[in-house]
Amino acid sequence: MEVSRIRALRGPNLWSRHTGIEGIVRCDGAERAVTQLPDFEQRLRARFPALMPLSAMHHDDVISVAHALEFAALGLQEQAGCPVTFSRTTQTVEPGVYQVVVEYSEEAVGRLAFELAEQLVNAALADTPFDLDAALKQLRDLDEDERLGPSTGSIVYAAAARGIPFRRLTTGSLVQFGWGSKQRRIQAAEVDSTSAIAESIAQDKELTKKLLHAAGVPVPTGRPAKDADDAWAAALEIGLPVVVKPQDGNQGKGVTVNITTREQLDLAFKVASEFRDDILVERYLPGHDFRLLVVGDKLVAAARRDPPNVIGDGKRSVRELVEDVNRDPRRGEGHATSLTKIRLDEIAVARLEMQGLTPDSVPAKGQRVVLRNNANLSTGGSATDVTDDVHPEMAARAIEAAQTIGLHICGVDIVCDSVLTPLEDQGGGVVEVNAAPGLRMHLSPSYGKGRNVGEAVVDMLYPAGDDGRIPVLAITGTNGKTTTVRLTAHLIAASGLRVGMTNTDGVYVNGRQIDSGDCSGPRSARNVLMHPDVDAAVFETARGGLLREGLAFDRCQVAVVTNVGRGDHLGLNYITTLEDLAVLKRVIVQNVAPNGYAVLNAADPVVAAMAANSPGQIIFFAADPHLPVMAAQRAQGRRVVYIEDGKLVAAEGEVQWTFSLTEVPITRGGTIGFQIENVMASTAAAWGAGISWPAIELGLKTFTTDGDNAPGRFNVFDYKGATVIADYGHNPDAMIALVQAVEAMPAKRRSVVISGAGDRRDEDIRDQTKILGAAFDEVILYQDACQRGRADGEVLALLREGLVGASRTTHSEEINGEFIAIDKALSRLQPGDLCLILVDQVEEALAHIAQRCAG
Numbered sequence: 001m002e003v004s005r006i007r008a009l010r011g012p013n014l015w016s017r018h019t020g021i022e023g024i025v026r027c028d029g030a031e032r033a034v035t036q037l038p039d040f041e042q043r044l045r046a047r048f049p050a051l052m053p054l055s056a057m058h059h060d061d062v063i064s065v066a067h068a069l070e071f072a073a074l075g076l077q078e079q080a081g082c083p084v085t086f087s088r089t090t091q092t093v094e095p096g097v098y099q100v101v102v103e104y105s106e107e108a109v110g111r112l113a114f115e116l117a118e119q120l121v122n123a124a125l126a127d128t129p130f131d132l133d134a135a136l137k138q139l140r141d142l143d144e145d146e147r148l149g150p151s152t153g154s155i156v157y158a159a160a161a162r163g164i165p166f167r168r169l170t171t172g173s174l175v176q177f178g179w180g181s182k183q184r185r186i187q188a189a190e191v192d193s194t195s196a197i198a199e200s201i202a203q204d205k206e207l208t209k210k211l212l213h214a215a216g217v218p219v220p221t222g223r224p225a226k227d228a229d230d231a232w233a234a235a236l237e238i239g240l241p242v243v244v245k246p247q248d249g250n251q252g253k254g255v256t257v258n259i260t261t262r263e264q265l266d267l268a269f270k271v272a273s274e275f276r277d278d279i280l281v282e283r284y285l286p287g288h289d290f291r292l293l294v295v296g297d298k299l300v301a302a303a304r305r306d307p308p309n310v311i312g313d314g315k316r317s318v319r320e321l322v323e324d325v326n327r328d329p330r331r332g333e334g335h336a337t338s339l340t341k342i343r344l345d346e347i348a349v350a351r352l353e354m355q356g357l358t359p360d361s362v363p364a365k366g367q368r369v370v371l372r373n374n375a376n377l378s379t380g381g382s383a384t385d386v387t388d389d390v391h392p393e394m395a396a397r398a399i400e401a402a403q404t405i406g407l408h409i410c411g412v413d414i415v416c417d418s419v420l421t422p423l424e425d426q427g428g429g430v431v432e433v434n435a436a437p438g439l440r441m442h443l444s445p446s447y448g449k450g451r452n453v454g455e456a457v458v459d460m461l462y463p464a465g466d467d468g469r470i471p472v473l474a475i476t477g478t479n480g481k482t483t484t485v486r487l488t489a490h491l492i493a494a495s496g497l498r499v500g501m502t503n504t505d506g507v508y509v510n511g512r513q514i515d516s517g518d519c520s521g522p523r524s525a526r527n528v529l530m531h532p533d534v535d536a537a538v539f540e541t542a543r544g545g546l547l548r549e550g551l552a553f554d555r556c557q558v559a560v561v562t563n564v565g566r567g568d569h570l571g572l573n574y575i576t577t578l579e580d581l582a583v584l585k586r587v588i589v590q591n592v593a594p595n596g597y598a599v600l601n602a603a604d605p606v607v608a609a610m611a612a613n614s615p616g617q618i619i620f621f622a623a624d625p626h627l628p629v630m631a632a633q634r635a636q637g638r639r640v641v642y643i644e645d646g647k648l649v650a651a652e653g654e655v656q657w658t659f660s661l662t663e664v665p666i667t668r669g670g671t672i673g674f675q676i677e678n679v680m681a682s683t684a685a686a687w688g689a690g691i692s693w694p695a696i697e698l699g700l701k702t703f704t705t706d707g708d709n710a711p712g713r714f715n716v717f718d719y720k721g722a723t724v725i726a727d728y729g730h731n732p733d734a735m736i737a738l739v740q741a742v743e744a745m746p747a748k749r750r751s752v753v754i755s756g757a758g759d760r761r762d763e764d765i766r767d768q769t770k771i772l773g774a775a776f777d778e779v780i781l782y783q784d785a786c787q788r789g790r791a792d793g794e795v796l797a798l799l800r801e802g803l804v805g806a807s808r809t810t811h812s813e814e815i816n817g818e819f820i821a822i823d824k825a826l827s828r829l830q831p832g833d834l835c836l837i838l839v840d841q842v843e844e845a846l847a848h849i850a851q852r853c854a855g
Contacts, residue, residue: 001065001125002026003118008107011522012591013550014584018086018103021073021110025066025089025098032064032096037125044068044124048132051075064089065121066098073102073110073117080139082109092574099574106146109139149173150338151189151439154454162458164468165554167526177461178468179553180500180534184461189409190436191461198406202435203248205280208405215404217397218429220415222282228269232262234281241284243431244268246276256347257373258284267350285415285429289375291383292390292412292419293442293453294402296460299395301442301451302387302419308342308371308380312363318352319344319359322371330444331380338444342371342380383441385448386419393422401430409457411437471536471689472529472553474588477562477601478581479734480678481520481540483705483713484562487666487682489538490709491699495691497535500528504540505711505842509533521545525552536689541588543581547573551591558688559588559614560599562681564606565733570761582606592616597639597688599681602629619688621680623673625649641684646670648679648700650687657693665704668716671744674737675705675714712842714741717853721831723747726839726849730757732767738836739775747834751778753825754838755818756799758790765795766802773806776836778828781814782821784840819848826852 006023013020030036034054045051051071054063061067067089074087086103102117104110116135123130148156152173159166159177167176173188185192190199201207209219221238224247225231235242244265245255254275256268272279293301310321322342325331331339342348344359348371352358355369363369375381394414402410416428423429442451462468471492475485482503489501493511501508502524507515509531515524520542528537529552539552564582575581589598589610598614601607602622608629611618620633625642633640637653648664650657661670664679679700686696705714712728723745729738742750752772756765772779781799783792796814803812815821818840825835826849839845 001028001031001069001118001121003069003114006111006114007548008104008110009101009550010107011550011552012554012587014547014587015088015101016086016103017554017591019105019107019110019550020086020101020103021107021114022099022101023069023114024092025069025100027065027096027098031066031125033062034065034068035063037065040065040124041068043127044072044121047120047124047130048072048075050079064098065125066100068124069114069117069121070100070102072120073100073113076116076120076135076139077102077104077109077113080109080113080136080143082106082113082139082143084110093576106143108146109143112142113139146171148175149188150443151437152186154439154443154452155186155189155457156454158452158454158458159462159468161455162462162467164458164462165529167530176530177458178470179472179529180470180537181498181532182466182468182470183530183532184468186457186461188436189439189457191408191457194408194435195406199435201405202407202410202433205245205247205432208433209282211404212401212430212433215400217401217404218423220283220285220429220431222280225269225279225281228266231269231279231281232265235259235265238281238283243282243284244272245280245282246272247278247280248276255374255376264354271347271350282431285427285431287415287417287426287428290386290414290416290419291437291441292395292398292414293437293439294399294407294410294412295453295456296408297399297403298456299390299398300387300456301385301453302390303383303441303445303448304386304419305375305377305441306382306384307373307375308348308382310342310363310369310371312365312367312369314362314365317360317362318357318369318371321363321369322359330446338440339382339446340378340380344371348372377438377441382446385442385445385451387442387449387451390419391421393424394419397423397430401433405433407433407435408460409437410434469557470534471558472556473536473538473558473560473685473689474541474551474553474556475539475560475562475681475685476541476543476546476585476588477560477607478565478568478731479729479737480562480674480681481542482728483666483675483678483710484560484681484685485538485540486710486713487678487699487703488560488685490703491682491686491696492536492538492689492691494699494702495695498533500531500534500537502528502539504542518542522549522552529553538685543575543584544573546584546587547575551587553591555591555593555596556588557593557596558599558685559592559596560681560685561585561589561601561607561610562677563601563604563733565604566731568731568733568760568764570764578606582610586610586613589614597684599684599688601677601681602627602633602640619684621677621684623676623680639684639687641680641687643676643680648683650683659697659700664700666700666710672714672741673744674741711846712839714738715846717849719826719829719835719853722829722833722835724826724829724835724837724849724853726837726846728842729838730768731760732764732771735768735771739771742834742836743775745834746832748830748832749778750776750834750836751780751825751828752776752836752838753780753782753821754799755782755784755821755840756795757784758795762798765798769799769802770806773803773809775808777808777810779803779806779809779812780821780825781812782818783814783816784818818845822848823852 009020070089084103243257254272289305326341331341398412411434413432485503489499498510502519507519520540525539596616599619602620619639621641623643639652648659715726717724
């Protein structure tokens with residue numbers, strides 16, 4: 001078994017809506033059917049007993065070793081606690097070669113699971129050992145490192161439940177919600193609208209107290225101390241007992257409470273100094289430690305926090321009791337679990353000494369032994385939910401504290417006897433406010449009811465009814481994609497929205513190009529969705545990006561399929577038939593939002609059939625309104641776009657909108673058939689996105705096919721009285737459309753300049769010149785700058801073969817170099833002639849032609 005080309009599918013893809021790891025797996029000989037490998041399955045299950053019988057998973061297929069790899073990669077993740085359910089293995093057209101796809105929840109974990117599964121299967125094949133426990137530990141450890149912590153995770157899951165898209169911006173806790181101009185960002189439990197000043201104030205405990213005191217919020221008295229002597233002096237001024245803590249700290253680090261002696265204070269000062277240089281001494285407030293969580297202007301949760309402790313049984317030592325408590329599966333290292341393990345460190349030993357104990361002491365039965373002065377969960381404390389008990393006046397003080405500091409999400413630490421009565425009535429006070437507070441004590445308290453505090457954060461970021469989405473329009477097809485993308489973006493921009501657009505020419509935001517090259521894949525689309533100045537996004541969605549990574553979005557408002565025709569790029573990446581290509585192209589249709597639209601070419605039967613795969617509604621377009629698909633759609637009162645009496649018509653039920661094609665420059669007065677198709681598709685797309693008809697009309701009137709608006713898309717030049725047309729057509733369907741377009745244009749003599757892309761099938765390259773040979777008097781063949789895997793001269797030979805027996809072409813020649821070929825063709829033109837130039841280096845060739853025409 002050989003595994004190659006492993007890649008991550010990060011969005012909805014050819015196989016499913018799930019993220020997944022895809023690998024190409026080659027099996028030789030008996031590996032193609034495990035029934036031919038004696039004892040293989042028994043050896044596999046001996047190494048991984050939790051694996052289901054292979055026969056139980058694929059009833060009808062011949063089960064190969066590739067299938068075993070699939071099941072093992074999924075099963076290892078399941079056993080490691082990852083929430084995965086989907087996997088698939090598909091035989092390719094190459095005998096013994098399979099595409100294996102396995103879902104992942106964290107990409108790094110999915111990749112590791114695939115790697116470990118390969119090791120497991122190879123161990124079973126070779127009958128060598130495999131350490132399952134070590135493999136699962138690797139996966140669990142990596143999953144804990146990679147997945148979101150409980151605080152950030154609770155907000156992300158709440159957003160997902162509301163249909164708000166999200167994207168992790170780092171491997172840490174920085175997350176973007178929403179798209180474009182509707183985006184918001186969080187980092188752990190902190191939102192983008194919280195100022196750095198507010199966070200800085202919260203970190204300075206002395207300044208925090210001053211501001212809260214000025215606002216009338218009860219706080220303990222205290223002051224900073226320069227050294228241990230000054231701290232003792234401060235303690236005597238304030239009155240014992242006192243609390244010593246870093247002036248800028250979090251998670252209870254370096255905090256010691258209830259200090260009554262100089263010895264305790266010296267030790268506390270030393271501990272605090274390990275974390276910060278600035279140390280604060282303040283009055284100790286007796287009572288319980290409460291954390292009140294404020295989100296926006298509301299108190300959403302409250303918990304009583306108890307310090308880490310054990311209860312003696314008269315038999316076991318403190319050390320043994322701690323070990324027993326730490327066996328609780330809820331306790332782990334760090335913040336990944338609802339509770340943290342209790343540590344018997346220097347601070348715990350000092351606290352034991354205050355109780356006359358050591359780690360090896362055996363406390364009496366029922367004796368409560370406290371192992372820390374503070375009650376933070378991060379140091380092993382526990383939490384009890386008291387949200388429903390908080391007195392309204394106490395809640396008001398907590399909200400005032402948060403708003404005084406300027407925090408949108410705030411953990412307010414209060415020490416008092418009870419939350420049942422106002423803070424002032426019991427002599428309690430606010431001892432700290434915390435930016436980015438930990439949420440796990442509220443999500444999964446040790447005792448009491450968990451609170452969905454993540455939902456409260458999301459509700460603050462996005463009001464009810466707002467899902468953080470901007471209109472996303474995805475456009476695919478064999479021909480016309482780029483023009484349709486550009487025209488659609490232009491129509492939307494005419495409505496006043498700021499548009500982000502990706503296509504094979506680059507990335508554009510609000511009319512400005514921010515990236516160049518072929519940007520029709522998911523990476524460029526994700527960049528647009530991250531841009532804060534984008535109100536709507538239009539994406540050219542090419543087959544390559546779909547196969548490589550999947551979609552950049554979970555769903556779109558509008559999906560457009562211009563055509564499939566005879567297809568393009570067939571024979572690459574296991575897309576070998578028209579049916580394969582259609583399945584790939586319809587991925588965007590399958591991921592239309594339920595309230596969105598799939599815009600489909602009714603004149604292309606393969607495209608029209610995709611209507612059955614759309615979760616949303618359908619807009620059919622075709623020049624002929626009498627096609628059966630169009631007639632049925634109209635009869636049902638649903639949306640259609642068609643041509644009638646030289647006018648573009650959009651109809652829904654009894655309502656119609658019409659617009660003369662003579663006012664649409666791109667169609668050259670309604671004479672260019674393929675541009676009319678692009679106009680219909682774009683109009684339907686803008687309609688599906690909710691753009692007004694006046695804006696659509698304005699956009700149609702003002703969009704032209706010049707080199708700036710639509711480079712390489714039927715750009716027309718005048719050269720000494722001859723007509724020159726530059727186009728990027730590069731497949732047989734494009735040749736047919738171009739021939740139909742130029743035949744509608746008068747000309748004394750017609751010539752064409754063409755090369756061929758080497759990454760097409762031989763028959764596709766030949767067919768292009770077969771079509772052109774019946775429509776042009778002269779054909780100039782040139783060799784492309786990049787042969788795309790072909791040998792030198794191979795593409796020219798195929799193009800030459802296509803001209804054999806041409807019915808119209810009387811002269812052909814071959815030239816090495818695109819610009820030399822262009823110059824040769826231009827030099828032969830006479831007034832009244834027409835020359836079609838099929839460019840390869842679009843921008844450079846257009847600039848060259850424009851310069852020659854200007855000269």
